[in-house]
Amino acid sequence: MDWEDTICAISTPPGEAAIGLIRVSGPEAIRIVQQVFRKKPDGSLEGQPSHTIHYGLVVDPATAEVVDEVLLSLLRKPRTYTREDMVEISCHGSPLLLIKVVNLLVRHGARLAQPGEFTKRAFLNGRIDLTQAEAVMDMIRCKTEAGLKIAFDQLQGKLGKEIKSINDQLLSLLAHIEADIDFSEQDLQVISMEEVKNKLVEVLAQICKLLEGWEEGRILRDGVVMAIVGRPNVGKSSLLNAILQEDRAIVASTPGTTRDVLEDWANIRGIAIKLMDTAGLRNTHDPIEIEGVRRAKEAIEKAHLVLLVMDASQPLQEEDHMLMDLLKAKKCIGILNKTDLSEKIEEKKVVERLPNTSLVRISATKHIGLDLLLDAIRDEIFHGQVVVGETPFLVSSRHRQAIEKAHQSIYQAILAIQSEMSSEFLALEIRTAMDHLGEVIGTTTTEDLLDWVFGQFCIGK
C-alpha cells in the first residue's frame, strides 16, 4: 500500500539529550529533506545509494539560516522500518532545535505523524503482523527482563506464527468440509466427521494452551499492585524503604507519620510491582489522617496483593483485628515486623484469624527475613517460578478476547458435529473462529481497531 503523504516526527523523548532523532517516511521523504539539507562536501541526496550516512547542515532556504549540523541516514524502500523511503536525521538533542527542524520539514511538504504511524505503515505495508506491531510498544514500556523477553518473542513473530499455524489447520479442515458439501450429491466423502472432530479437539487444545499463559503473561508485562497496610507505627514505611533499598518514605516513631499513599515500582524476583505505602489505619478525628485512612482503604481495593504488617513486639490491638477482618477476602501476606525486639504478639490468634495466609517474620530496620518475604511475594503471585518458554505468552487483553471467541466457535463446531448438524453450520463456525484469530494478527481488522491499537503508541514510533 502506498501513501501520498510523507510524515515526520521527533522520535527521541522530550528534554535535553546528546542526540535528538527526527524520522521522515513516505514517497517524498528524500525530496523534502533534500530541500533543507546542505550536504558536505557539496552534493545531492538524490543519486545516493540506500543505507548510507551523510554529513551536512540543515538550512532554512528562505533565510539561509543554518539550523543545525547533522548526520543523516538515507534509507530507500523496501528495506526500511515502514517499507517506504525514510530519512533519519540525527540532530543535537535540544528540544527547541528539533521543533525548528520539524517545522522546516512541515513547511516543505511533510506532515506531523500521528502516534504510532510509522509502525502502522509497517503493518499496513505487510512488513509485520499486528501482534508484532503491538510488541514494539510493549518493548518500550516493559519493566522487567521477563516482560522484555515476552515482548521480544512477540516482535520476532512467535505469537503471530502460532496463531497462523492454528488458522492454517482450520483452513485445511474448512477446505475438506467445503469439498464434502460440494460433492454431497455424488455421495463422495472427502473427510469423515470423526476426523473433523478429532482435528477440532486438537486445535482446541492448542488454543487452551495459549489462554493458560494469559494471567502470567499479563503480570510479567504490566506488573502487579501491592499495598502495604497496618495500624500506625508498625513499620510499613520502614518496610517500603527496605524493599526499595532507599529512604523513600519518612519513618518516625510518631504514629500517623504517613498521611498520603506513597507509590513506587520495585522489581521483585523479576516481577514489576507497584508498591503502595499507606497511612496507618485507626479511628481518628484528625481530618488529614481521616483522608489518609480513606485513601489507604482505596489502595487495598486496588491492590492485587496486600502486605498486612503487624508489630511483633506488642500484643495484638483492636486495629489489627479490624484489619484482619477487612482482608479476609483479599490475597494477603501477614508480616510480623520488629522481630528483633522481644516478642509479645499472640501469633496463634493471627493464624486462627488468617488461616490461609502465609506469615513471614521480619525486621524491616535490621533487614532480617526480607529474602523470605520477597520469595513469599513471588509465590503468592505465581505459585512458583514462571519460565518464559516455548509457548508464546498472551499479554494483551485484546488478543485474549479474540482468542476466547475463537475458542467458543470451535467448541460450538464440536457440539454441532455431536448433534449431527449440517456441514454448512459447521463451516460457518470454523470460519468465525478464523475471523477471530485473524483479528489477533491483523488479517481481519477494522479502522476502529487499528486506531485503537496505534492510538496507544508514542509519537515517532
Ligand SMILES: Nc1nc2c(ncn2[C@@H]2O[C@H](COP(=O)(O)OP(=O)(O)OP(=O)(O)O)[C@@H](O)[C@H]2O)c(=O)[nH]1
Ligand atoms: N526495632 C525495630 N523498630 C522498627 C522496625 N521497623 C520499624 N521500626 C520503628 O518503628 C517506628 C515506626 O516506623 P514506620 O516505618 O514509620 O511505621 P509506619 O507503619 O509507616 O507508621 P505510620 O506511617 O505512622 O502508620 C520507627 O521508629 C521505626 O524505626 C523493626 O523492624 N525493628
Ligand SMILES: [Mg+2]
Ligand atoms: Mg508510614
